[in-house]
Amino acid sequence: MYLIDSIATLFNLKWTRQEPQFRLLPPHIKRTFVKTPGGDLELLVCEPNPVTATSPISQPQPPIFFAHGGYGSAGVWLEWMTYLHNHNYSGTLYAYSVRNHGGSYTLPYWRMVFGTPFEDIQSDMVACLEHVNRLEQQQNSMTRLPILVGHSSGGGLSQYLLSGMSPDPKLRMHASGLCLVDAIPSYGSYDIYWNWWRHDPWFTLRSMFHFQHPTSPLSTEGLVRAAFFGHRFPADRVGEFRRWMPDYESMGWPVGMVGDNFWGWVLGRGNTWLSCGDIVRNIRDAGNGRDKVCIMVGKEDMMYRAWMWERQCGEYRDALKDLKSQKQVNDATKLRDENQEVEGVAKVKSEDAVRLILVEDSGHHVQNDVYCNEAAEAFLKWANQV
Numbered sequence: 001m002y003l004i005d006s007i008a009t010l011f012n013l014k015w016t017r018q019e020p021q022f023r024l025l026p027p028h029i030k031r032t033f034v035k036t037p038g039g040d041l042e043l044l045v046c047e048p049n050p051v052t053a054t055s056p057i058s059q060p061q062p063p064i065f066f067a068h069g070g071y072g073s074a075g076v077w078l079e080w081m082t083y084l085h086n087h088n089y090s091g092t093l094y095a096y097s098v099r100n101h102g103g104s105y106t107l108p109y110w111r112m113v114f115g116t117p118f119e120d121i122q123s124d125m126v127a128c129l130e131h132v133n134r135l136e137q138q139q140n141s142m143t144r145l146p147i148l149v150g151h152s153s154g155g156g157l158s159q160y161l162l163s164g165m166s167p168d169p170k171l172r173m174h175a176s177g178l179c180l181v182d183a184i185p186s187y188g189s190y191d192i193y194w195n196w197w198r199h200d201p202w203f204t205l206r207s208m209f210h211f212q213h214p215t216s217p218l219s220t221e222g223l224v225r226a227a228f229f230g231h232r233f234p235a236d237r238v239g240e241f242r243r244w245m246p247d248y249e250s251m252g253w254p255v256g257m258v259g260d261n262f263w264g265w266v267l268g269r270g271n272t273w274l275s276c277g278d279i280v281r282n283i284r285d286a287g288n289g290r291d292k293v294c295i296m297v298g299k300e301d302m303m304y305r306a307w308m309w310e311r312q313c314g315e316y317r318d319a320l321k322d323l324k325s326q327k328q329v330n331d332a333t334k335l336r337d338e339n340q341e342v343e344g345v346a347k348v349k350s351e352d353a354v355r356l357i358l359v360e361d362s363g364h365h366v367q368n369d370v371y372c373n374e375a376a377e378a379f380l381k382w383a384n385q386v
Contacts, residue, residue, distance in 0.1 A: 012219070023073075023103075034128050067096070071215075078095075091144075113251055125154075145284050176283070182298055185308060188273035195305065206219070232370045257273065295316070296357040345371050
C-alpha cells in the first residue's frame with residue numbers, strides 16, 4: 001500500500017526552492033535570528049518563567065540547546081520547551097533550525113540536496129551555539145555551558161562536535177551535559193538505515209522511482225507516521241506535523257554520520273565512528289558523580305533495536321569509567337555505580353553516570369508523540385541534576 005501511495009505522490013514531491021516556514025509560537029517563546037555568511041538562521045528562545053524566582057534550586061541552571069534531526073526544525077521542540085517553562089526550569093531554552101529548515105534561510109533543491117556537505121550543517125549549529133554562549137555571558141557575566149539535546153541526526157551532529165573530530169578547530173564544542181533523543185549512535189548510522197529498510201522494504205525501489213529525491217521515504221502521511229511515531233499517535237495529526245517538514249534535505253548530513261567500517265559492519269563485526277571517550281572529555285565535570293549523559297529512546301522507534309541502545313549506554317559507561325580513572329576522582333565524587341530503575345510510561349535506568357530513558361508507545365519523534373509530556377518530565381529530572 002505504501003508503494004502505491006508513493007507512486008501516486010511522485011508529482012507532489014517538491015523540486016523548486018521552498019520558502020522559510022514560520023510556525024505560530026506560544027507567547028513564552030520568541031523567534032530570533034543568527035546571522036551567518038549564508039543567511040539568517042532561526043533561533044527560538046524561551047526565557048525562564050518568572051515564578052522561578054521562588055524555585056528551590058538556588059544556583060542558576062545551565063541553558064539548554066536543542067538540535068533537531070533530519071526533516072525537523074526548531075519547532076519540533078515546542079512541546080518540551082513549553083513543558084520545561086511551565087515546570088520552572090531556571091535556565092534559558094534555545095532551539096535552532098538548520099539552513100533550509102523551519103524559519104532559516106533556504107537554498108535551491110540541487111544546492112541543498114547535493115551541494116551542502118556535512119561541514120556546512122556543522123557550521124550552522126556552531127554559529128548558533130556561539131551566539132548562545134555570547135548571550136549567556138552578556139546576561140550572566142559568566143560562561144555557563146549549555147546542555148546539548150540532540151534528536152536523530154541532530155544527536156549525531158552533537159556528538160561529532162563534542163568529539164573534536166572535526167578538522168576545523170572552530171567546529172569543536174563543549175557542554176554541561178549531553179542528552180541523545182532517538183539519536184544516531186556514536187558508532188554510526190548503518191544499523192539505523194538497515195532497520196528502516198527492514199521496516200519499509202520498498203524503500204529502495206520507491207527511491208529509484210522518485211529519482212533519488214531525499215523525501216521519498218517520507219512521501220506520504222502513512223510513511224511519516226510509520227517512521228516517526230508509535231501506534232497510539234492519531235493519524236489525523238500526521239498532516240499537521242508533515243506540514244512543517246522541509247521539502248528536501250541535504251544528503252551530506254546523513255552520509256557524514258554513517259561510520260568508517262562498512263565491511264566490518266557487513267561481516268557482523270560492528271561499525272565504528274566516534275570515540276565516546278573523546279566526547280565525554282568535552283562535557284564539563286563528567287565523572288563528578290552525576291548523570292552527565294542521557295539516552296532516550298521511544299520503544300516503538302522502528303530504527304532502533306534494544307541491543308543498539310544497550311551498546312550505546314555501555315560505550316558511554318566505559319568512557320566515563322576511564323575518565324574517572326584518568327582524573328583520579330576521590331571517593332567523595334566517585335562515579336556512581338548503583339543501578340536505579342523507575343517504572344512508568346518513561347522507564348528510567350541510571351547506571352555509572354549514564355541515564356537510559358525508554359518511553360512506552362512512542363516512536364522516533366518521542367518529543368512529539370503521545371507521551372511527549374512524560375518524556376519531558378523524565379528529561380527535566382535528568383537536567384535538574386546535571
